[in-house]
Amino acid sequence: MDVQPSTRERLLDATEDLAFTQGVAATPVDEILRSAGVAPATLYAHFGNKEGLITQALERRLMRWDEAWQLAIDEASTPREKLLAVFPALTEYRRGVTAARWCAFLGVAAESPRPGPELQKALASDTQLLTSRLRELAVPVVGANHVDALVAQLVLVYTGVLGMLLRGMDAERAVELGLHIAGAAVEAAAGTRS
C-alpha cells in the first residue's frame, strides 16, 4: 500500500524537478510551490528559506546517490570493475531520480558565490564522498602508493562526463566515453605499480 508523500517530500521532489534542471536562480520559489501544491508559509516553516530548501534537497540527493553507487559496487565482481562502477552507476542513478540538467551539486556550486555554511557543507560532501570512496576502491587495484594520482584522474573524468551534458551530449554516450578514458587511466596506473 502506497503512502502518499509528505508535504516536505513533495517540496523536495519539486525542487529536484525544477531547480536542478533549470538552475536555482531561474526557478522561483513560486514555481516550486505550485508544482508541489503547497503554500508559501509551509515551505518556510520547513526549510527557513530558499537556500535551506536547496541544501536539504542536495542532502537527500547525496544519500540516494550514495546508495545507488554502493549497489553498483556490490554487484561488480573484480576490484577493477568495482573501481569503475561509478560510471554505470551514474546511468542507473539517473534513471531512478529526476535527472538533473547535468549535476545538481556542481550546478548549485556554480551559481552560489557565497554559500552559507550548511550549503557549503552539502556541496563539499559530494566531492568528499567521491574521492574517499574511490580511494578505498583504488587501493586493491594500484596499491596505496599510486592511489592519489589515480583518484584525482578519475574524479576529473567523472566531472567531465557530467560537464558534457551541458555541451548537449547524450548522457549514455558521455558515460560510455568516460568509462573508456577512465579504464585506460586505470590500466596505466596499474602498470606502473611497483
Add this chain to the structure above:
Amino acid sequence: MDVQPSTRERLLDATEDLAFTQGVAATPVDEILRSAGVAPATLYAHFGNKEGLITQALERRLMRWDEAWQLAIDEASTPREKLLAVFPALTEYRRGVTAARWCAFLGVAAESPRPGPELQKALASDTQLLTSRLRELAVPVVGANHVDALVAQLVLVYTGVLGMLLRGMDAERAVELGLHIAGAAVEAAAGTRS
C-alpha cells in the same frame, strides 16, 4: 600611448569580472554598472538587455580564447604537442583575461534554461570551436579514421579540467592532470592506428 577603454569595453570588462566569477543571476546589472562607472540607460542603449550584454561578453571572450589557443598551437612543434596544446593554452589564457570561476560558457549554459537565439549561438560556438579545431589537429596524429572518438575524449577531459575548478582544485593542477589523461588517450588512439 594608451587609449582609455570605451564605455562599451568597460561594460564588457566588468561583466567578465563579475558575472563570470559570481554567476550571471547572482550579479545584478547594478553591480556591473557601478564597477564600469556607467549609467543604466547607456548599458541598455548598447546591449538591449542583460542577456545581450552577456552574449557579447561571451563573443569577445571566445575571440580572445581562439587567438590564445592558436598561438599555443603555433608555438608547439610536433603534431602531438599541437593537439595537446589546448591544455597549456588554458593556463596561459587564464593569466591574460579575468579568469572565470570555472568556464564562462559552461557557466552561462548551466544557468540559462531557455537562452535566446543569439545567446544560444554564442554558447554553441565554444563547443564548436573546440571540436572542429581539435579534429583538424588530431588527423595528423591518429589518422582520419579514429579522429572522432579521440576528439570526443579530449573534449570530455578538457571539460573535466574546467569542472574541477568548481570542486576547488587549483587551476594549474587541474590542467596538469588533464594533460596527463589526455596524453594517455592520444597514445592509446595513436597505437590503434591501422
Add this chain to the structure above:
DNA sequence: GTCTATATCAAGATAGAC
C-alpha cells in the same frame, strides 16, 4: 502543520533631458 493574504524589496528596464 497548513492556509490566504500581504508586506518588502531588489532587479531589470525606460523616459526624458543634456
Add this chain to the structure above:
DNA sequence: GTCTATCTTGATATAGAC
C-alpha cells in the same frame, strides 16, 4: 552617447487565521 530619476515587475519572505 550618456546621464539622472523613475517606473514596473516579480521574487523572497512574513503575519495572522484555522
